[in-house]
Amino acid sequence: MTETKKVRWGILGPGSIAKAFQGGVAGSKHAELVAVGTRNPEKPGLATDFPGARVHNGYDALLADKDVDAIYIATPHPGHAEWAIKAAEAGKHVLVEKPMALSAFEIDAIFHAHRKAGTFAGEAFMYRLHPQVKKLGELIASGVIGEVRMIQSSFGFSMGKFQPQHRLFANDLAGGGILDVGGYPVSMSRFIAGAAVGKPFADPIKVSGTAKLNAEGTDDWAAAVLTFENGIVAQVSCAVMANLDNVLRIHGSEGRIEVPDFWFAGGNRDQGVGRIDVIKGGKTETISVNETGHVYSFEADGASEAILAGRHEFAAPGMSWADSLGNARVLDKWRADAGIEFNIEKPAKRVNTLSNRPLASGGTAIPKRSIPGLTKQASAVALGFEDFRTFSSGAILLDAFWEKGGNLFDTAFVYGSGYTEKLFGDWHKSRGTREQSVLIGKGAHSPLVYPDVIAKQLTQSLDRLQTDYVDVYFMHRDNLDVPVGEFVDAMDAEVKAGRIRGPFGGSNWTKERMDQAIAYADKTGKQRPGALSNNFALAEMLDPIWAGCVTSSTPEWKAWLNDRQVTNFSWSSQARGFFTDRAGRDKTDNEELVRVWYNDQNFGRRDRAIELANKLGHSPIHVALAYVLAQPFPSIPLIGPRTLYELDDSIKAFDIKLTSADLKWLEDGK
Structure with missing residues (x-):
């Protein structure tokens, strides 16, 4: 009998969420936990919480472990980008606890590092890999409730009292509900809106958000409205100081679907049966995927399977790179509307690069x-x-x-x-x-x-x-x-x-x-x-882009x-995209490109740039810049x-x- 190949995982930051992931790894088919990196290796309980794992003194030591293939990053939010980038530099695959980073710009930098390294990078929205989500997508696509029109999704709990030093409130730890749990209702709403049109996800064309801020300048509770191109409207809410109903409601033209605690598949942290209620004509049909596996085991296997297959990102319905970026852009807008910019994002405290190193000089890539x-x-x-x-x-x-x-x-x-x-x-x-x-x-x-x-x-x-x-x-x-x-x-x-x-x-x-x-x-x-x-370019500007140019x-x-x-x-x-695939003799939907650059002379130059680029193993846009x-x-x-x-x-x-x-x-x- 052939032994199932497994990815050797290390956990960076052994906190409570890391324990949950360890439970998922233990119940997975393709993952095994071999090491843990901690800044406090003498902390009691590590051997019990992470049985069989080597304990490394510090995160750098974990990254240097040649017997670790992939890293699960479970530090507080501000450390996600730093260690995900450093992991890429060390040649390690990563699964990063949500939010993957503080903004879409940081997430894009993570993906860029892993694109260059040729490694996998995924955002750990564990619920997206659970069979319940696949079933939910199938129900939406089948039209069981008709056309999807509105989505309501919430994730909120109450900490009881304001604790300024706690990670859920502290400004320097990027606290607040939007980043901690707001990503769940947003990602689910985008998943449902996408499923309604046969896509893995959809990005809203408009986001409007608000929040109640505390003395730390982080959000105690918050809400946002997402409007999608196909007319679907989603109302999302989150809280760390309010017990919300935590139910996903999908309203269609012929009925609605309700899913309680969708991020735990309607169960608890360890077991979930995947309950979905379809309500039509005054009747409720409860559908269950009857899945009793550990809710975190599905993301452990999803990431491991992607790594073993040589992929750089999750397969649907997991969070692909484009999906994670789209989700983060919604959270960015929500935060901006609420007036939330963390002190650690401002120049007084962000004095190092995103990988938390002093800015280096002496580079020669640009002469x-x-x-x-x-x-x-x-x-x-x-x-x-x-x-x-x-x-x-x-x-x-x-x-x-x-x-x-x-x-x-x-x-x-x-x-x-x-x-x-x-x-x-x-x-x-x-x-x-x-x-x-x-x-x-x-x-x-x-x-x-x-x-x-x-x-x-x-x-x-x-x-x-x-x-x-x-x-x-x-x-x-x-x-x-x-x-x-x-x-x-x-x-x-x-x-x-x-x-x-x-x-x-x-x-x-x-x-x-x-x-x-x-x-x-x-x-x-x-x-x-x-x-x-x-303006100066290989293509001559035929009509000014802006008045007076x-x-x-x-x-x-x-x-x-x-x-x-x-x-x-x-x-x-x-030439503003004229030398990319956005332009072409048969592509006339971009008014600016057509007005400013389209004539026979410029297309002849574009043809020759393409010819030379193919000969040199470059892109036409590289030739266009080299010309200047x-x-x-x-x-x-x-x-x-x-x-x-x-x-x-x-x-x-x-x-x-x-x-x-x-x-x-x-x-x-x-």
């Missing part, structure tokens, strides 16, 4: 280059990060960019109504990176394009940026009704005041206007405008830039990745070295 008029070396690409609205989310990307060798950052007075500047100010202050950074500032955007606005907005920008100078400065737009010399005078005054310490110029300025500005500066002894920030991708512009050797910091350097980097004039692309994967993908362009002949062939096929 450095000289910029005319600037004494510092700058990275060959600049990072734009205006899509982030919290320090904890933006810092993940900023840290990664810096550690790869990036030190050039693109900000502007108008980005995020000033939040991008504030984010960078908080980041460099907490990391101590300002003097090694090259900071781009921009001001005087439409409609306020006047000389006297420059100093006023720069003062506000420097206050937000928590610095007394920018390295590069651009006027964000031009105003042809104002003599160009007045703009040069205003920017030169800031140079003399030490508030601009490198080149300045215009964003979305014409060749003619730049020539006039340079001539005026030479005539009057002012600093020459030495930089531009216009200027492209420098035409032959005339390229000749001008080459002749003047003016540095261009190019925005939309990869390889220009015979100083050309610095601005990139705006939203995830670590997108950042890593962008810098693959540095592996491509294009010759002048390559550039010409990409442009005209000759």
Whole structure:
């Protein structure tokens, strides 16, 4: 008889939930517990609670155990991302207790680490692997209650009294009901909404949440409404200071389904029979999957089976990577609506990277280059990060960019109504990176394009940026009704005041206007405008993306830039998705792509980029970025990745070295 292959598990953080998981492993087919990592190896009861497991002194020792294949992470919430990432670096698979991390941004970073390591990573919503959930999905798909219209789902209990140091309340431990138990009703609602349309899950198109906060700033009880594209509305609630009814109710056009305590399959922590009540026409039919296995054994086997099969994520109905990210985005919005941002997410306390290490310098994945008029070396690409609205989310990307060798950052007075500047100010202050950074500032955007606005907005920008100078400065737009010399005078005054310490110029300025500005500066002894920030890409911008935008991708512009050797910091350097699968001659649903980029010349260039990419083993978008980097004039692309994967993908362009002949062939096929 062939022995069943098993995954050797280690538990990181042997608390109460870890004991429950141990019980599940003991009752599983494909998992065995071999080790435990604890910061208190002398703690009484470890041998009893985790029989047969080696006890390691510290979490790092557990990760170093060569006889451990996979790690179950059961620390308090703030440690989840750190140890999941470190486990990936150690080559270990992970099952992370919910919530997988504090935000969708942190979860995405975990998945990125495991994608690179080739390891499994799963979020431990144990109920999703129980047969009850599969049966529930089948009932919804069968139409037993008609069309699903509303979902009500709650998970709440009362701790009796407020205990500020307890993990369920403490701000520094990311306490509160939303993160501790709110994910259950949200994940179930998304599962039901998906089952109603034949999908593993569905993400809501609208989330509106609220909560009652305590003295720690965490939620005692909370509720949210989720609206789905197919019209389903879900009401979800959670609490750590209120005994809710804890019943899942699914209301359909012909009846309803009720499931008590769905996360325990209607039973207790150890045994669940899988009870589902179908109520139609005044009658109740109770359906049971008659499953008596340990409720945690199903996730232990689900994760182990995925690992043994070489998969990186759970199979449905377990939480896939996309499912976990979607769930976290709902919780992020719920928290934001309730006004909950933990102190450990703010710059004063989040002084290390997500893996809880000091920020490292000296990376070489992104090369450095000289910029005319600037004494510092700058990275060959600049990072734009205006899509982030919290320090904890933006810092993940900023840290990664810096550690790869990036030190050039693109900000502007108008980005995020000033939040991008504030984010960078908080980041460099907490990391101590300002003097090694090259900071781009921009001001005087439409409609306020006047000389006297420059100093006023720069003062506000420097206050937000928590610095007394920018390295590069651009006027964000031009105003042809104002003599160009007045703009040069205003920017030169800031140079003399030490508030601009490198080149300045215009964003979305014409060749003619730049020539006039340079001539005026030479005539009057002012600093020459030495930089531009216009669109430049392999695809020519046919129609301005936004009013007042200027492209420098035409032959005339390229000749001008080459002749003047003016540095261009190019925005939309990869043509906003034109070189990805989002575009194509037969894909006309994206109005912006069609309006701005679609013509025969650009599609010819796209075809050649695809051809060259296939030859080099890269993607067309890498070729498009390499084209901008390889220009015979100083050309610095601005990139705006939203995830670590997108950042890593962008810098693959540095592996491509294009010759002048390559550039010409990409442009005209000759």
